Amino acid sequence: MHRLLRNSSLFLSIAALLLTSKALGAEGEGGKYKIVKTLPLPGGGRWDYVTVDPDSHRVYVARATHVSVLDSETGAVVGDIPDTPGVHGVAVAPDLGIGFISEGGAAKVAVFDLKTLKIESTIATGENPDSILYHPTTHLVFVQNGKSKSTSVIDAKTKQVVASIPLNAKPEYFAFDENGNVFINLEDTHSIAVIDAASKKLKATWPMAGCEGPSGLALDRKTHTLFSSCDGKLMVVDSKTGKVRQSVPIGDDCDGAFFDPGTGDVFASAGAGKLSIIHADKSGKYAVVQEIDTPPGSKTMGLDTVAHKAYVPSAKFTGDPTAHPRPSVVDGSIQVLVVGQ
Numbered sequence: 001m002h003r004l005l006r007n008s009s010l011f012l013s014i015a016a017l018l019l020t021s022k023a024l025g026a027e028g029e030g031g032k033y034k035i036v037k038t039l040p041l042p043g044g045g046r047w048d049y050v051t052v053d054p055d056s057h058r059v060y061v062a063r064a065t066h067v068s069v070l071d072s073e074t075g076a077v078v079g080d081i082p083d084t085p086g087v088h089g090v091a092v093a094p095d096l097g098i099g100f101i102s103e104g105g106a107a108k109v110a111v112f113d114l115k116t117l118k119i120e121s122t123i124a125t126g127e128n129p130d131s132i133l134y135h136p137t138t139h140l141v142f143v144q145n146g147k148s149k150s151t152s153v154i155d156a157k158t159k160q161v162v163a164s165i166p167l168n169a170k171p172e173y174f175a176f177d178e179n180g181n182v183f184i185n186l187e188d189t190h191s192i193a194v195i196d197a198a199s200k201k202l203k204a205t206w207p208m209a210g211c212e213g214p215s216g217l218a219l220d221r222k223t224h225t226l227f228s229s230c231d232g233k234l235m236v237v238d239s240k241t242g243k244v245r246q247s248v249p250i251g252d253d254c255d256g257a258f259f260d261p262g263t264g265d266v267f268a269s270a271g272a273g274k275l276s277i278i279h280a281d282k283s284g285k286y287a288v289v290q291e292i293d294t295p296p297g298s299k300t301m302g303l304d305t306v307a308h309k310a311y312v313p314s315a316k317f318t319g320d321p322t323a324h325p326r327p328s329v330v331d332g333s334i335q336v337l338v339v340g341q
Contacts, residue, residue, distance in 0.1 A: 031290050033277055036309075037338040039075040041068055044331035047313045049089035049131060049173075050256075050302030056114070059302060059311050060090040060099075061336065067101060069117060070336065072304055072311075079117045084110055091134040091141060093156050100141050100154070102129035109143055109152075111159055123159055125152040131173045135182065138197050142182055144171035151184065153200050163200040167193050173257070175219035175226060177239060185214040185228055192217070192228065192237065206242030208235050216257030218266060227266050227278075229254040234268055234278060236286055248286050250276045253322045258303035258310070265289075267310050271299030271322045275312060275339060294337060297321025310339040 045064040052059050052072065059070040067087060069079040086105025092114060093099065101110040101119075108122040109129060126145030133142045134156060141154040149170055153163040169186035171193065176182045181203070182195040190211045194204040208214065208228060216229035219239060226237040229250065234257065236246040251270025258267045266278040266286070275292040298314040315334040319327030 032341050033290055033292060033310075033339050034341075035292065035337050036340045037075060039070060039336040039338060041077070041313075041334040041336060042332070044329050044334065046326065046329055047300065047334070048087065049300055050311050050313060050336075051090040051092065052302040052304045052311060053092050053094070054304050054306035055094055056092075059304075059336070060092075061311075061313060062087040062089055062101075070311075072307065072309070075336075075338070081110075081112055081117050081119065083119070086128070088130045089132045091132045093134045093136070093139070093141075095136065096139070096156055098156070100132055100134065100143075100156075102132040102143055104128045104130060104146070109141070109154065121159060123154055123161060125154075125161065126150045126164065130171065133174045133176065133182065135176060135197050137180070140197060140200070142174065142184075142195070142197075144174065144184060146170050151195065165195060165200060165202055167202065169193075172215045173217045173255075175217045177219060177221050177224075181239070183217060183219065183226060183239065185217045187213050187215065190214060190230070192226065192242065194242075204242065206237070208237065208244055210244070210247055211235050215255045216268065218257040218259040220259050220261065220264075220266075222261065223284075227257050227259060227268075229257040229268050234266070234276075234286075246286055248278055248288060250274070250278075250288065251291075253299050255299040256301040256312075258301065260303060260305050260308055262305060263308055267301060267303060269294070269299055269301040269310075269312050271297050273298065275301070275310070292339060298337070308341060312337040312339060 048062040057072045061068045067081040091100045126148030128147035129143045130146045143152040151165040169189040172185040184193045191207045211230035214228045218227045224239045228235040234248040251272040251274035253271030256269040268276045273296040277290040295314040301312045316330040317327045
């Protein structure tokens with residue numbers, strides 16, 4: 001009996017040691033991120049996409065009727081771009097010295113000066129322009145029109161619409177590779193559209209079995225892997241063939257997915273209150289290696305791939321932030337969580 005107890009104790013001690021070693025290994029590999037700073041934003045109202053420009057050290061936060069501009073190094077609010085009704089996103093063209101803002105409430109794209117932050121002109125698009133992409137190789141701007149179910153293509157130099165690409169589904173976020181392909185999530189058909197940037201035409205539409213309402217989209221260009229945030233899962237998709245390789249469980253109501261080529265980490269921000277960090281093991285299989293608790297409703301984010309920091313807006317709400325219709329934001333409660341190592 002005593003020998004049995006001694007053997008049991010030894011077994012339990014070894015098991016505890018193995019578990020501890022495993023936990024330390026997980027922490028060393030995947031527990032490296034934490035909330036390093038919180039940046040308060042004045043006022044109220046909801047927000048949408050966050051755009052980070054590492055070169056200028058700026059963070060653009062789309063805030064319903066205006067855009068807040070932060071210094072990514074100091075966290076200070078360095079400017080504000082007003083009168084952007086229903087703003088969803090910002091795209092910057094540093095080589096041209098201008099930026100573009102999708103004004104969902106006005107069915108327009110505003111063009112602004114990157115130095116002065118002053119709006120220079122507006123361009124009519126389809127209805128409810130949402131996510132917006134500047135494609136530096138072609139100097140084209142791709143604007144996803146939610147209500148028109150199309151993509152407006154703007155020549156960034158002439159500031160004129162040069163094409164409208166019908167998608168027959170509601171477009172969400174985008175990614176692009178080095179071979180001239182632009183990938184766009186299609187929310188209501190649970191698929192990914194592939195556009196040829198040069199010809200401004202739809203090449204293919206890839207269905208994603210098991211995906212509901214894809215929103216955020218990111219790309220690892222080296223391994224040709226797309227990451228599409230669906231309802232409660234992240235779909236891992238081959239960017240050459242459209243084949244779904246894997247599905248990784250993440251938090252519900254995820255509207256932001258980003259890939260950091262410097263670390264190989266994928267970030268997925270979920271409105272349910274989880275920021276998931278996903279990484280591939282040596283065999284190429286992806287898994288969540290860390291979860292960071294965030295306030296409910298923190299479903300979008302931006303990523304600085306140079307400083308390796310994520311910027312996640314959050315706030316207090318008058319009700320459940322994941323409910324429909326969405327509740328109001330409590331004035332003065334908005335802040336941006338800075339997640340880093």
